[in-house]
Amino acid sequence: MENIIELNTPKSLRLHIGFFGRTNVGKSTLVNYISGQETSIVSSVAGTTTDSVYKSMELSPLGPVTLIDTAGIDDSSNLSKERISRTTRVFNLTDVAIIVLEANVWTDFEQKITEQLNTKKTPFLFVINNYKEESLSANFLKHFSQYKFIETQLLQEKTHREKFLSDLKQNLLSIIPEDVLNLQPLTQNIIKQFQxxxxxxxxxxxxxxxxxxxxxxxxxxxxxxxxxxxxxxxxxxxxxxxxxxxxxxxxxxxxxxxxxxxxxxxxxxxxxxxxxxxFSANKSDFKTMLEGIKAIKNLKPENKILIAEACSHHASKDDIGRVKIPKLLSKYLGFEIKFDVSSGIDYPVNLEQYSLIIHCGGCMINKKQMISRLNFAAEKNIPITNYGMVISFVNNTLDRVTEPFIQKN
Ligand code: SF4
Missing domain, CATH: 3.40.50.11420 (Rossmann fold)
Structure with missing residues (x-):
């Protein structure tokens, strides 16, 4: 049996496993099966899982993981538009994906989800729920020539859970990149033993x-x-x-x-x-963030910046993102800076309206999410930088605070 106690490991340090599949192919059954709990509601009515469900557990030897049971996104119910948007968001935080599908059924959905995961460079495997115990046709199998897949009968698998989980974990281990499995410590390259x-x-x-x-x-x-x-x-x-x-x-x-x-x-x-x-050096791309600082000098009174925080917290009257950074920037530039704030997992899609993004350290999100945000900014050609860098820049101390990283690179 897996250990399913809740751990104190922050979400950002867990491996995020996203489960994708058409409605009613057995996604929620599989998540429950892995966690050993009724994490998601399993129902025969299409579209029961209306939002993504997150479950944290220890999945040895993978370590602390978060299972994300995404909402089915192929039905035509009123809720499905919102579901699609929420499920699409999960792509940005999934370290490794499991696509659940029925035996001998390959639709546009499987095709698109495979393409999207490939575009995002997210490793994935398939779990074929062959509950009717059919032979898999050559036409169906051709879709898996480059990918790993496990064939199973999810409803019957209860007695074979250990064997199934062992196969699944072996397959996951073989596709997850080394740097995702072994997160680099925050102290890497800057602090040594006994210092x-x-x-x-x-x-x-x-x-x-x-x-x-x-x-x-x-x-x-x-x-x-x-x-x-x-x-x-x-x-x-x-x-x-x-x-x-x-x-x-x-x-x-x-x-x-x-x-x-x-x-x-x-x-x-x-x-x-x-x-x-x-955090910026550990979770994102240090050079991109440092490069983003250069945009400050080009800011004009008509420009707007985005202050992006990766968590929602109660903002105090001297909040760093909402008050201190805009105030420091306005003083440095000599005009009142216009800004919006985004917080939590929501990240604006209309980045074009901003001339610069200033992001917090992102301690609450994983590296995948942080890199997605950087990539999204790069796609829209919007410079992005970091809280600490901006504050140090306007205080004329950027060289000093970046020295520990520059020195070692
Ligand atoms: S660094 Fe962490 S605590 Fe601070 S705003 Fe960002 S996510 Fe929240």
Whole structure:
């Protein structure tokens, strides 16, 4: 039996497995079958799964995964338009896909979904639900000549679950690229074993009560995993913290909002960067984000920028995305900057209206989603950059905060 306890692993660090298929081919049955739970509602009425259903579990040896049971998108019910849009969104966060289909039935749907996954370079395999136990025709089998497929009778498979799961996992392991399976640690290339790291965490009005925010928690964990010595302080105690250390720290990492304050405190020979820039280097394409900064100088009063955040959070009155960055940019440019904010998994389709996208570190989404956002911006020819880079740029400290990455590349 698989372990199906809920884990604390953030969504962004899980392998996302998307299940696609026409309505009533057994998608939800398969998801339930893998998770061992009634995660999705299984019904004989076409289109019961009206929205994508997410289930997190540990699927050894793949590790923490999120199973995404997408809504069937081939029916003609009133809800189907909305379903199509929601299912299409899942493409952007799927690391590996499973297409469920009936034996000897290959329709436009399977053809299109295969093409879309290939376009997105998402690895996939097929599960053929042969519940009538038919022989598979040569005409049908020709569609799988380049792909992996497993033939099964989903309804009857309960007694053979272990064997089926083992086959499925073996096949998944063989198609998932190495870099997706083994996510690089946040500390990669910048922090080594036994190095001393000082994390500067401001507790301003935007900080949640009684806890740290996810990028800070993930960074602490990454430092501990690297066997580094990690010290956490606020910017107000940073000077005293450094004075009490016998040796200088190897690197200081701060929240973007206190870049200027921290730089005034730390000596010039200590490496220095921000949480946001570390996430940008780890989850997206560092060079593209750095290149995007150049667009700031060309901004005109009639231009509009998009502030993109990958989570929805309660915005405080000095929110970094909605208040601090627009204010800093307006001051730098000498005119009031126009901007929109997108948050959570929604990402605008009409990017053409923006002259620049400024994205948060994206700690809550996986690398696949972040890269999709970069690709989408590139398709529309819109420069994209990162919170920490923008704040450092307007404070004239970009060279300093990007040095840990440039040095090692
Ligand atoms: S997803 Fe973005 S805005 Fe939300 S906590 Fe992570 S870095 Fe901050």
């Amino acid at each position: 001393t790291v000082v994390l500067v965490v401001p507790l301003d009005l935007g900080a949640p009560k009684g806890r740290l925010i996810l990028p800070q928690v993930q960074m602490i964990r990454a430092c501990l995993d690297t066997n580094a010595i990690v010290i956490i302080t606020k910017e107000t105690e940073l000077k005293q913290t450094l004075e009490r250390l016998k040796d200088k720290p190897d690197i200081v990492i701060c929240d973007s909002q206190v870049v200027k304050t921290v730089l005034n405190i730390i000596p010039k020979d200590i490496l220095f960067t921000t949480f946001s820039i570390i």
